[in-house]
Amino acid sequence: MEAVGKIAALAVAAALCALVVRQNAREIGLVLALLAGALILGxxxxxxxxxxxxxxxxxxxxxxxxxxxxPVIKTVGIGILTKISAEVCRDAKESGIAAFVETAGAALSLYVALPLIRAVLDTVSELL
Structure with a gap:
């Protein structure tokens, strides 16, 4: 519970700072948001x-x-990183890049899941 309080406080403080900074220097506001995101994930x-x-x-x-x-754990990790990366791209007003990130994330998730899919197919083949 303590971690959630720290994360919430950090997120609100960073959001307010980024809001103020973006009025004058949009790029620095984006860097601030990325830094806050890294600290939150930490x-x-x-x-x-x-x-x-x-x-x-x-x-x-x-x-x-x-x-x-x-593969299940890796797929979840890919999904989380894809979501974060796409949202950062959208925040930077690069929705096209965000769409590519999401497409690549979906393809990589399927690739990582291939061993699991093969195991299921092998199991089904043995049952038949």
Missing amino acids: QALGAVEAIWALLEELGERAGLSPAVLD
């Missing part, structure tokens, strides 16, 4: 590490191989 890093460890433990207990669990 605050959440501990939670991400704990979630990763728990997922690995659950996978081991369920008897899932890393080949099954890793």
Whole structure:
């Protein structure tokens, strides 16, 4: 709960600062927003590490191989990074680049999920 308070305070302070700075220097406002985003993600890093460890433990207990669990985790990571990158591009008034980022993110998510798709196909083939 303490981390959420820090993140909220940092986000509001950065948003207000960026709002003031963007009136005179739009580029510096964007850099400020990126820096604030990096600091916010840094605050959440501990939670991400704990979630990763728990997922690995659950996978081991369920008897899932890393080949099954890793693509799911990587796909979620790609989705998060794609969303953040596209929003930063939109904030910089580059919606075309944001669309390309989203398309690339979707393609990379499918690519990362290929081992999982192959495992499902192999399982279905064995059942038939």
